[in-house]
Amino acid sequence: MTDHLRTPHVRDSSLVLRPWLPGDLEVVLDVYRDPAIRAGSRVPVTDEAAAVRWLRLQEEGRESGLRHSFAVVDTALGELPVGNVALVHPAPGSDSAEVGYWTAARARGRGIAPQALGALTAWAFAAFAGDGLVRLDLIHQVGNDASCRVADKAGYGFAEVLPARPPWPLEGHRHERRAAGGR
Template sequence: MDNDPRTATPEAGPLLLRPWLPEDMPALIEAHRDPVMRAKLLVPVTDEAEARRWLRVEREGRESGSRFSFAVIDRDLDDEPVGNVVLKYPAPGSAGGEVGYWTAARARGRGVAPRALGALTDWAFEAFAGDGLVRLDLLHQVGNDASCRVAEKSGYGLAEVLPARPPWPLDGHRHVRLRTGHVR
């Protein structure tokens, strides 16, 4: 495994997690055309300008060490991204971070999300253990049963229900996973 978080490419079986590339723009736009994704994501990507902006934000986050977004490649399918996983890491020395993910419609129901999230989680705890990372949160809106299943399959237990607050119109779930061997 690569020790530099900015160039890491975690793997899980046929899944490869790699940084997003400019040539991924068509797959990114196509994934965001899905009505399910549009209903759940805050930042829409509907055209090339928005895709370029999204890719720039992800690249800048990686360079600053505050956000590590990975295109999920299922090598059993092709070399096109079928999803995204992201670690939002507030700062070195912080005990906690947040993870998120999405899966393109064509890859749903194949176990991509829990395997990719598991690979991201394992990588994050290893890459940032020296910085004190011991807890990762996964947040989603109540009623998103698929995200609850992905969280549970990935070892993230339901910790609490969060009240709705902008920009989220519904209450949410906070799932938590602790680094192995760490107790609250």
């Protein structure tokens, strides 16, 4: 892996961001039993085969450079992942990319999502500045007030309401964060 694609991490914190591993299968299965996670997911995980596919998609995305998905481990809660943060590049050299996240029910309300998203954001702007990345978008369905709060805490300002489009049946919000000096 090249230097700019090293796993991001949060300093002075109990959070560690690392690649997803095959041994995380049970965590993925458990997390996707949560209706809130299933409702916000673009890739449903309903059984072990789907969880294996999900983990494989994370690895393939990292290898292709088009998706960088990281397990979020809060060492204060143990060694197992309690969340996910991801950076999705629509095309190499694009000036924008999309970020996403989820947090396991047992870890919600602890500030993990905004802190992990902040770490991913800092890493993404540092890692891909030379490729022209200047804007990150966080998109969620209207009515997801928790995601609006996470976006705000992570420095993503509200940008616009998006029309409903598959796989989302409702309108959405787009929040954005720009790199220092970004257009």
